[in-house]
Amino acid sequence: MSVTLTATDAAASGLQSRRYSGRAIATTVAAALVFTALLFLVTPLGGRVGFLLVGAVVVLAAVAAVSWRIEGRRKSVNRLVTIGAYAAMVIALIPLAAVLGYTVTRGLDRLRPAFLTHSMANIGPLEAGGGVYHAIIGTLEQVGLASLVAVPLGLLVAIYITEYGRGRLANAIRFFIDVMTGIPSIVAGLFVFAFWVLGLHRGFSGLAAALSLAVLMLPVVVRSSEEMIRLVPSSLREASYALGVPKWRTILSVVLPTAATGITTGVMLAVARVTGETAPLLLTAGGNNFIHTNPFSGIQSALPLFVFDQTGRGVDAAVNRAWAAALTLILIVVALYIAARVLTRRNSLASR
Amino acid sequence: MAKRIETVDLSCYYGSHKAVENASLVIEPKSVTALIGPSGCGKSTYLRALNRMHEVIPGAWVEGTVLLDDVDIYRPDVDPVAVRRTIGMVFQRPNPFPTMSIYDNVAAGLKLNGVRRKSELDAAVERSIKAANLWTEVKDRLGKAGAGLSGGQQQRLCIARAIAVEPAVLLMDEPCSALDPISTLAIEDLISQLKDSYTIVIVTHNMQQAARVSDTTAFFTLRGPGEAGYLVEVDSTTRIFTNPTEQRTEDYITGRFG
Numbered sequence: 001m002s003v004t005l006t007a008t009d010a011a012a013s014g015l016q017s018r019r020y021s022g023r024a025i026a027t028t029v030a031a032a033l034v035f036t037a038l039l040f041l042v043t044p045l046g047g048r049v050g051f052l053l054v055g056a057v058v059v060l061a062a063v064a065a066v067s068w069r070i071e072g073r074r075k076s077v078n079r080l081v082t083i084g085a086y087a088a089m090v091i092a093l094i095p096l097a098a099v100l101g102y103t104v105t106r107g108l109d110r111l112r113p114a115f116l117t118h119s120m121a122n123i124g125p126l127e128a129g130g131g132v133y134h135a136i137i138g139t140l141e142q143v144g145l146a147s148l149v150a151v152p153l154g155l156l157v158a159i160y161i162t163e164y165g166r167g168r169l170a171n172a173i174r175f176f177i178d179v180m181t182g183i184p185s186i187v188a189g190l191f192v193f194a195f196w197v198l199g200l201h202r203g204f205s206g207l208a209a210a211l212s213l214a215v216l217m218l219p220v221v222v223r224s225s226e227e228m229i230r231l232v233p234s235s236l237r238e239a240s241y242a243l244g245v246p247k248w249r250t251i252l253s254v255v256l257p258t259a260a261t262g263i264t265t266g267v268m269l270a271v272a273r274v275t276g277e278t279a280p281l282l283l284t285a286g287g288n289n290f291i292h293t294n295p296f297s298g299i300q301s302a303l304p305l306f307v308f309d310q311t312g313r314g315v316d317a318a319v320n321r322a323w324a325a326a327l328t329l330i331l332i333v334v335a336l337y338i339a340a341r342v343l344t345r346r347n348s349l350a351s352r
Numbered sequence: 353m354a355k356r357i358e359t360v361d362l363s364c365y366y367g368s369h370k371a372v373e374n375a376s377l378v379i380e381p382k383s384v385t386a387l388i389g390p391s392g393c394g395k396s397t398y399l400r401a402l403n404r405m406h407e408v409i410p411g412a413w414v415e416g417t418v419l420l421d422d423v424d425i426y427r428p429d430v431d432p433v434a435v436r437r438t439i440g441m442v443f444q445r446p447n448p449f450p451t452m453s454i455y456d457n458v459a460a461g462l463k464l465n466g467v468r469r470k471s472e473l474d475a476a477v478e479r480s481i482k483a484a485n486l487w488t489e490v491k492d493r494l495g496k497a498g499a500g501l502s503g504g505q506q507q508r509l510c511i512a513r514a515i516a517v518e519p520a521v522l523l524m525d526e527p528c529s530a531l532d533p534i535s536t537l538a539i540e541d542l543i544s545q546l547k548d549s550y551t552i553v554i555v556t557h558n559m560q561q562a563a564r565v566s567d568t569t570a571f572f573t574l575r576g577p578g579e580a581g582y583l584v585e586v587d588s589t590t591r592i593f594t595n596p597t598e599q600r601t602e603d604y605i606t607g608r609f610g
Contacts, residue, residue, distance in 0.1 A: 238447075240464070244435075
């Protein structure tokens with residue numbers, strides 16, 4: 001057999017195919033758009049959104065059809081699916097970007113140092129001015145206390161389920177954790193309201209709010225930590241056992257550090273979720289306009305409560321405060337997330 | 353330091369499935385014993401039963417006796433953690449701890465068992481890495497991650513980690529099957545050096561490797577798929593590979609296994 005292959009040989013062998021170049025694609029797209037425009041002129045079709053939708057379908061069909069003619073079925077399907085995947089990504093990002101962008105544009109106006117360092121004390125219900133200092137304190141204390149309860153507890157439950165639990169009991173715990181994931185947040189608030197605020201006569205407080213948030217955090221922490229601990233290869237556990245390291249030490253020094261990054265992400269997702277909870281706080285924290293630093297007794301505000309309260313007032317000054325508070329809430333969650341990632345990254349080794 | 357192992361009628365189970373049946377074998381100290389046989393014959397299971405790693409798998413249990421010198425390691429008052437501290441293990445795939453540096457990987461066994469003195473750790477780490485023939489390659493990057501090393505280096509790191517706790521016996525479960533020929537040669541050289549101070553048991557699929565490194569060879573096989581593996585014969589490696597007693601051994605060695 002000859003070593004050198006000429007171009008014709010290669011084509012005959014079926015290894016080469018004709019290419020659908022960038023310029024050809026551009027021509028196809030342009031033609032498809034012109035066709036759509038004509039379609040809108042001669043038929044009763046109309047409207048900008050309609051043009052975009054019909055245009056997208058026509059362009060897609062044209063590119064796929066031409067590609068099928070030139071390159072064959074496989075490459076045509078490949079183009080179609082690739083475009084579909086990119087489109088899905090863009091569509092999924094639109095609401096996220098819209099929420100973020102709108103909050104930033106509306107909130108940035110009022111977000112000044114004074115807004116962050118003042119409370120709403122002595123500001124009339126319809127007056128401008130004031131700030132969210134008291135709400136920031138409330139949110140940080142409530143979410144902090146909730147994490148203090150839910151994170152260690154959740155981590156221990158996850159360790160029990162993955163490393164120790166066998167049979168019925170572990171399955172039952174997993175089932176109830178799943179059920180807990182589905183608890184509506186208002187029900188968690190109602191539970192603490194009935195059991196703690198009224199039942200034990202503790203009254204509204206930051207701690208009561210933290211307890212209701214902990215109920216919501218717990219299942220998220222357990223499930224995400226469980227998944228992460230399960231991902232740690234059993235070969236690492238065996239390597240540790242083979243060194244004569246007891247099981248509890250293996251979990252503490254090998255399993256948890258290996259899963260640390262994932263566990264942190266899960267915990268941060270749980271924190272982010274409860275930081276924005278409003279419903280349970282209505283029944284547990286109460287909400288007020290003053291700086292109240294003691295979370296263990298007395299009504300306290302929180303950022304979501306503040307947003308809820310201000311939007312309900314219906315005057316521009318209050319609505320603007322609500323947007324600025326919403327932006328503050330987003331910034332706090334982002335800051336916590338970045339801090340957690342930096343901490344875990346510093347503790348894990350860069351390979352190589 | 354090196355200890356003798358003897359198993360008497362050792363059977364290993366996964367739940368109700370019997371994987372190894374009545375294996376009786378003497379493993380002499382300061383020698384290399386190779387376990388060979390077809391896939392599924394239970395040689396790895398048998399090996400893991402020797403340091404009570406078998407029972408780590410849910411539902412796994414054994415029957416029979418494993419004597420370490422004169423102590424039955426399956427007696428109820430024996431702590432499996434203490435057994436594993438005396439009988440170390442190297443696995444098929446190199447498994448350095450990903451969150452630890454090279455130094456910490458080797459020091460892990462000592463640290464996690466409560467050794468805190470820096471000088472003692474330093475000395476043990478250097479001694480173990482040197483014994484694993486890895487010192488010249490890693491001495492300038494002990495603080496870097498163990499996962500950054502090549503496969504062969506990682507496996508020698510795992511051997512260094514295993515011998516850092518100064519076990520009496522070293523079990524190796526196909527330690528070279530994931531490595532290239534050069535790294536395999538390095539590990540085999542290392543095995544012949546280590547047998548001066550340790551009792552070594554090695555499971556291998558590679559009969560040339562068994563012939564090269566071991567003093568004694570034990571041949572396991574099974575009657576059919578899904579049935580329990582059993583020990584056919586054990587003898588000096590030279591004899592097994594030149595003039596085995598059992599026809600089944602000869603068939604396997606010469607490639608006429610059926």
